[in-house]
Amino acid sequence: PRLNDDINEEWINDKSRFAADGLSNQRLTTPLVRRDDQFQPATWEQVLVEISEKHKELQPKGDEFKFVAGHLADTEALVAAKDLANQLGSENLALDQPQGSSPIAHGVDVRSNYAFNSKITGVEEADYILLVGTNPRWEAALLNARIRKQWLRSDLEIGLVGEDFESTFEYEKLGSNANDLKSVLSGEFGKKLSQAERPMIIVGSGAVEHEDAKSIYETVGNFVEKNKANFQTEEWNGYNVLQRAASRTGAYEIGWSVHNPETAKVTPKMMWLLGADEITAEDIPKDAFVIYQGHHGDRGAQLADVVLPGAAYTEKSSTYVNTEGRVQMSRAATSIYGAARDDWKILRAVSEALGQPLPYDDVEMLRDRMEEISPALRRYDIVEPASLPQLSKVQLADANKGSQVGGTAFKPVIENFFFTDSISRSSPTMARCSAAKAQKNPKTNFMAPGYPDPQVNYGPTEGQLTASA
Template sequence: MPKVTVDGQEIEVPNGATVLQACELAGKEIPRFCYHERLSIAGNCRMCLVEVKPGPPKPQASCALPATEGQEIRTDSEMVKKAREGVLEFLLINHPLDCPICDQGGECDLQDQTLFYGRGASRYHENKRAVTEKYMGPLIKTIMTRCIHCTRCVRFSEEIAGVDEIGALYRGEDMQITTYLEQAASHELSANVIDLCPVGALTSRPFSFEARPWELKKTLSIDVSDATGANIRVDSRGREVLRILPRNNDDVNEEWISDKGRFQADGLIRRRLDRVWIRRGGKLEAALWDDAFAMIAGVNAGSSVAALAGDLLDCETMFAAKKLLGALGSNLIESRQTGMAYDVSNLAGVNFNTSLAEIENADTILIVGSHVRWEAPLLNVRLRKAVKRGAKVFIVGPQWDPTYAAEFLGEDAGVFHDLPSHVTEAFGQAERPAVIVGAGGLVAGALGPALAFAQQHNLVRDGWNGFNVVHTAAARMGALMLGFAQKGGMADIVAAQPKLVLSLGADEVDYSQFPGALKVYIGHHGDKGAHAADIILPASAFTEKAGTYVNTEGRVQFSDKAVFAPGDAREDWTILRALADTLGVSIGFDSFDQLRATMIAEVPALGQEGLAHYGALPLAPRGARATGAIAYPIKDFYLTNPIARASETLQRCSAELLHGQDFAEAAE
């Protein structure tokens, strides 16, 4: 490991480190625009200039210069100071002075670095260059005159998302960043370029002119749009969530987030349930809480009660519902709304055991029944990294564009039992083999054969567990840890024909299967479940309550309350607690803290942030076979949950990016 001296301080740096990284290890801040830790080195903004000896007597770009033994690096010399001032002076030659109306204002790297490293005035008086705006779709607003050609957006699209949709045209002062043929950027991670852009060239179209960053309250939360559990920050003003941004977590989402998770924010204020409704004479009528509770109590259901959990629920709500049904003498609880009935007696058999971070190190991967780009976009980013490192990927299911080299083996799940010889050879030679079973594979009965495959090819070995299931619902693993599932799935609930059905935001259930039951919908949006309900009790969305979530890899994470629910809506657990009083039973808690403490006492893993440990894989059931054509459950990436379906932004994304609908601008 080479030793270098930074401003008189001698430090040891890792082999292969750059001068910029050496300076940061020494605690020195190096300004930069084009350099980003997760992207390739471009070296084209020249802002990170430092003085290095031995070397030419001129400032050098530290991001592209390797750190070598004996270097003397100066970050604060007069030469470096003047060089940085000159770079900023050049960058500002054509940059418009529109900070007061720029959405990047207050969060702008160019603004901040000009303040700290720039000159007090410009010596240039030539006319500024103007660049026409580019259309990048309904999510990204462009003002390309502000662009400083850092190419972060280009490198992200090519290297991380794997979609070559953004590039540079022309040369010199005529250079422009644009999408191919000026079409909309249409991949699932496109809006991450908004966070990467160091100036106001690429900003959020839905958030345009909404607020300044210092006006917003920032709350740490978890994304519930899929089962990846991306760490997010919820920015709110008053009782309204204005935007959602990613948080850095190298174990889960790095610093990316899907477009759906980012832009479903406006769906939190539309189609909201903010008062109690009771269906009378086939029509819903506004009512009081007491009227609804009295109607529920009047059913005299006894123990003939079922609870169905939706895909966005926190663990506390499901635990409260389970305690309520237990007090009533019922065990009719289920979270797999669409009828899946896979074995959940051993959670290691339905978990993403490799972990999201470690799947990058796999060298041979078999994906069975999962459209990963739509079901878990951030997992697809990890798989791209694995392929870059030489991994071979084989996919069983209908074709889709994975953004990396992969071989499709057919649509029939039966292919699983008769894999081509080159696939079995690849697994036989693999050091870190992995299988990933998606929702389509679970429906086709591929879980048992996948377990047999794992045993046959030794997918579990010292320091490596290559058996993985990727879920599509944020609530799924938490529900399974709480035992919120029947052995026979929804079929058991339907067979019991309960008199009272409590729907906890369950919008994907076919409620016509319960013709004689009183259906009570406890949720936050007027979606499919509310349309079928006899009684609607308004509840809180995920941003309006604290909660515990478990992602598809079994990682326990906590979310805080950002805003209050609208109107008469209440937090879900308080509704269930009041319902317990109405039905004359005790469920053992009177506050959220008591609820969480009781839940952790029964399931200790839910009290420790981080990966839960489920033990060894279960043995494969004998004679299990997967049959039939695999079908992916997600038909429209942008409209998979009630919040997303209420979002005007995501409705437009679905119409324009998936279905080819054209939208006229206001002037047209």
């Protein structure tokens, strides 16, 4: 990893390092069109004509053309997709997550509502931390390392409202649902937070996907507002949202969200999956025409009628926004596979085919457009101070006032740490790790070592294991 003491202190998550072999497996290298329930290779011209003709045939009006942003989408592609959707009259901009087709509980108008405001380095100043519906060890390993460092060297107290996890620090389990969260913040731990010098509340990204999301954010928002004398000062903001998806903060930054509850009720005739690989067949209307744009033949591609091959993050110079709101630029390390193209260029070409050409022809013009939307998107490697450092109580608490509580317990948003996106699901190394974890046997190895052409190997027999023991 590139050195950046504000983020990673030269560290990298082992999974991030060793899942890289997934970049060369299951890749989409040519456009595909579904014919008789089989994918057929096609040229770019053919798929553009196919999309154009389907659009004329189905004639989706307004929100009947739905766009879904996946976990790994870069900000350039998100801006191009949003501009295309808007030019086609659609505001149906969903996120590839539970509740992603409905308005976001914390809103997207004020960055402080959805960012990690204390910054990653701020963890090393905290004296009390409340974790809400998150497992930082799986969702953000580098942040977890900071929490452990501070726990080892100070009197840091950590509370958890959510499901237990294998942590590297001690914490007190305080509850498991939205009702418990209310009790915690009005009880003893809430009192400790309100009197702390550097209090932190870390709300996991799973909270916004929870059925009680509105109640959760109303509770936290009101507590922070009530105790803003120590939660929100010139030097400190103790309210934090931990985003686990690489694209999520950037999507919120450009306003990618469903703003009207009525939009969620519209049945789409066309759907554009922008690297959306967590989506299921149940999320797609039976007669909808589905376009998938991405770099791996994963879940999203299997549901598509047309597949447009894009570039992975290692193959393009693109903008991403981390959980702090820090804008970062990736650099192309390898060339793009086959006939695949940069994602924003694909969207630009399709816009032309649909008769709604996007107003930029090169990446600099596109980044000028990004700067129009949010000037912070051209301020690289720094956390641009929010113009409204205070939380938007209007969106966080007032808009969610009186929300009903179902009382469903928080569940882990990551079921399998080794398979969280299309790249890691295509990684032989991650497959071996997942099998070893499931069988609780580090010797489990379903693939022989001979990379890059490993042979299937189901491991030694019980007799061999006994003999070697």
